[in-house]
Amino acid sequence: MDTILILIHVEKDAAPAKSALEELGAAKDIAEACGATLAVGLVGEALQGAANHIAECGASRFLGVEGAEFRQSRYGSDIAAAEAICRATNPTFVIAPATSRWNRVVAGLAHRLGGRADTHVTDLVAGKGGVTISRWYYRQRMEAVLHRTQRPWVIALEAGCHAPWKGGAGTAKIEPVAATVPETAKRTTVTGVKAPSSGQQTIRPDAELLFVAGAGWTKKQSDGQTHAPEAENLIRGFLQFTNASLGSSKSLVDLSKDGQAVLTLMTHLNQIGQTGSTPRHLKGLSTCCHGEEPHAVGWRFITERRAVNLDPNCGWARGKADVLYVADAFDVMRKVNALLAAKQA
Numbered sequence: 001m002d003t004i005l006i007l008i009h010v011e012k013d014a015a016p017a018k019s020a021l022e023e024l025g026a027a028k029d030i031a032e033a034c035g036a037t038l039a040v041g042l043v044g045e046a047l048q049g050a051a052n053h054i055a056e057c058g059a060s061r062f063l064g065v066e067g068a069e070f071r072q073s074r075y076g077s078d079i080a081a082a083e084a085i086c087r088a089t090n091p092t093f094v095i096a097p098a099t100s101r102w103n104r105v106v107a108g109l110a111h112r113l114g115g116r117a118d119t120h121v122t123d124l125v126a127g128k129g130g131v132t133i134s135r136w137y138y139r140q141r142m143e144a145v146l147h148r149t150q151r152p153w154v155i156a157l158e159a160g161c162h163a164p165w166k167g168g169a170g171t172a173k174i175e176p177v178a179a180t181v182p183e184t185a186k187r188t189t190v191t192g193v194k195a196p197s198s199g200q201q202t203i204r205p206d207a208e209l210l211f212v213a214g215a216g217w218t219k220k221q222s223d224g225q226t227h228a229p230e231a232e233n234l235i236r237g238f239l240q241f242t243n244a245s246l247g248s249s250k251s252l253v254d255l256s257k258d259g260q261a262v263l264t265l266m267t268h269l270n271q272i273g274q275t276g277s278t279p280r281h282l283k284g285l286s287t288c289c290h291g292e293e294p295h296a297v298g299w300r301f302i303t304e305r306r307a308v309n310l311d312p313n314c315g316w317a318r319g320k321a322d323v324l325y326v327a328d329a330f331d332v333m334r335k336v337n338a339l340l341a342a343k344q345a
């Protein structure tokens with residue numbers, strides 16, 4: 001019988017992250033479809049809280065590599081922990097959420113186990129021909145469905161591709177697994193984390209809505225003037241009201257380099273598109289952005305797309321958006337923010 005092992009790293013003994021619950025949901029579907037058993041492998045400083053949170057997930061075993069040296073994200077200790085759990089479970093499939101922490105480890109893990117690894121997986125299906133995965137190539141333009149004969153098959157599943165598992169908490173019995181981490185594998189130490197405070201953080205992968213700003217926000221408007229400070233206030237206000245994630249066109253983030261009026265809350269990390277990111281929000285609203293193909297290709301996974309543009313012939317009008325509002329985005333966003341403010345009052 002196949003065994004599906006899911007790997008979860010636990011941060012601060014808290015509930016597993018949403019990406020881990022999505023992975024659990026996907027693994028359960030596969031296990032049910034092919035009659036496999038499910039095992040959960042946890043790695044972290046303290047595991048019981050997280051394990052209890054998913055106690056009712058139907059896993060036949062919970063295994064844990066626990067201890068202070070597994071708190072930090074470090075290749076040497078993470079791979080030792082994952083390998084020890086795999087050796088204790090002898091899995092056919094190992095599924096991990098595609099976090100930066102697991103993405104770094106899966107290839108080495110497959111090598112140590114004599115299996116194969118696939119990263120950036122967006123779908124997992126168990127059909128008549130066995131388990132297949134989907135992943136995208138050539139900057140999200142071509143989708144391939146793959147299967148492999150080698151086992152174990154280590155799969156890093158991207159966030160936002162499966163509904164998260166929902167179920168009851170309880171008391172999980174964790175089988176402790178010993179993982180030896182040699183001194184040579186401890187040379188990396190995480191001394192701290194530098195990240196914008198949550199108020200300043202504009203990239204929010206878990207947000208339902210993606211708000212995209214284009215270069216039009218900084219262009220001369222009907223009065224012959226640019227209005228970058230007002231644009232920034234409108235965008236900032238909308239983000240505060242909605243907690244939406246902020247995306248940008250390439251032209252807008254490139255402006256700072258050209259010495260033009262810029263929006264200070266934007267960096268290249270916000271860029272969506274062929275040479276930017278391909279986020280997976282449920283809804284997207286594009287404003288002052290033309291919707292050219294190199295940009296719109298980054299919207300591949302946005303389920304519902306809307307755009308506001310002055311130009312009825314912009315790219316969004318050519319089948320790239322579900323709804324195009326031909327309107328002045330300054331007027332629209334002033335009104336939207338006023339309505340949101342009234343709603344919150």
Ligand SMILES: Cc1cc2nc3c(=O)[nH]c(=O)nc-3n(C[C@H](O)[C@H](O)[C@H](O)COP(=O)(O)OP(=O)(O)OC[C@H]3O[C@@H](n4cnc5c(N)ncnc54)[C@H](O)[C@@H]3O)c2cc1C
Nearest residue numbers: 214215216249250251273274275276288290294295310329
């Ligand atoms: C190899 C390559 C890779 C690329 N990769 C990317 C990428 O990853 N991401 C990306 O974004 N681009 C990418 N580009 C660039 C892309 O082709 C476009 O140049 C870019 O997306 C245009 O940005 P924009 O729509 O914000 O600006 P513009 O083309 O200047 O469009 C501004 C829009 O704002 C509208 N507008 C102005 N004022 C208002 C207003 N008041 N209300 C409403 N609408 C208004 C205008 O009508 C116009 O449509 C790439 C290009 C190449 C060649």
